[in-house]
């Protein structure tokens with residue numbers, strides 16, 4: 001699985017949504033499934049699958065799928 | 081005064097620009113005079129904003145000029161109005177969540193109406209302020225509460241506090257069971273796993289004392305978290321019969337859990353995110369995003385350094401409800417400005433309990449029941 005697929009899978013698993021819903025534009029708190037509680041589950045999932053440690057700035061800034069990619073790139077996770 | 085004239089931006093854009101700049105600045109490194117100069121335009125914008133959006137705010141302060149020179153000129157809402165009125169500056173479709181402060185069961189809860197923007201600002205502000213004390217990293221976290229607090233259908237101030245601090249945590253563990261008894265198994269496993277690494281503990285002051293400290297003592301249990309940081313909030317008023325003060329609290333937690341890094345913060349459920357953290361010298365500090373004014377309980381005139389009066393809290397965070405300036409029912413005194421031994425700039429102060437109910441003479445307390 002490439003990193004993009006892994007990312008989509010992490011969102012799907014953590015938020016309990018369809019893979020098709022995981023687009024760059026998907027934004028925190030705009031769907032009931034991505035609330036602040038789910039956000040912490042998502043963060044744990046991303047840390048787990050990409051083997052990274054996100055700090056408080058990262059998780060506060062991670063307000064969309066596009067942002068998540070940018071933040072993960074800081075930790076050398078590349079999305080092609 | 082027109083905010084529109086400033087490079088043609090809307091008041092909202094102007095507010096966002098000024099607010100973002102503040103959030104990026106050092107929370108404790110700006111001297112009081114410079115800080116007030118930065119805050120004044122934001123509070124003017126907020127005052128005008130809420131005048132045009134909140135019926136109640138307009139009715140109370142429609143004839144009050146926006147502040148021109150000092151933050152103390154800003155009008156303030158008595159905190160009890162949050163129990164009596166639906167204070168909103170948003171339409172129904174913008175409503176994201178209603179925060180309810182618990183209080184006692186006999187009381188009407190205070191209601192705070194949040195949209196997404198204000199809610200996001202609250203989380204970010206709390207993170208920026210707390211980072212200053214506990215760092216940016218996230219730590220294994222022991223929450224001194226029961227998991228049931230998060231399940232309630234209404235969003236309580238306790239849940240909001242836990243959720244805010246959870247940004248600093250990893251793999252949160254709840255220290256209490258749903259019946260508020262000590263989850264000894266969970267606590268011991270947590271302590272065993274992290275006995276020599278940094279961890280974060282968070283809870284409300286009375287929960288930490290009544291349901292954690294007291295329960296550990298009853299069971300003759302000690303746990304070792306020498307690298308732990310405890311953050312707690314909520315005040316001492318529920319502990320007044322217990323004769324617990326800040327130093328007893330700290331000493332007891334040191335001897336029971338080996339904790340030597342303990343941070344207390346003062347904050348209102350009506351101004352979530354805007355918190356006043358106690359420094360190493362034991363003083364509460366106003367961060368850049370917030371400030372306080374001490375007022376005479378009778379005349380309500382601002383009081384100078386050292387005088388004890390009612391605490392008015394100011395916060396640049398709320399746009400969805402008119403809660404940027406609130407007169408609390410807490411007594412306090414400003415201890416100094418820009419010269420705390422910890423090095424932080426701005427005002428530092430002490431909270432000295434609550435004013436007895438009968439002494440509170442609420443200004444602007446004439447609202448209709450909503």
Ligand SMILES: [Zn+2]
Pocket residue numbers: 359360361362363365420421422423424428
């Ligand atoms: Zn200090």
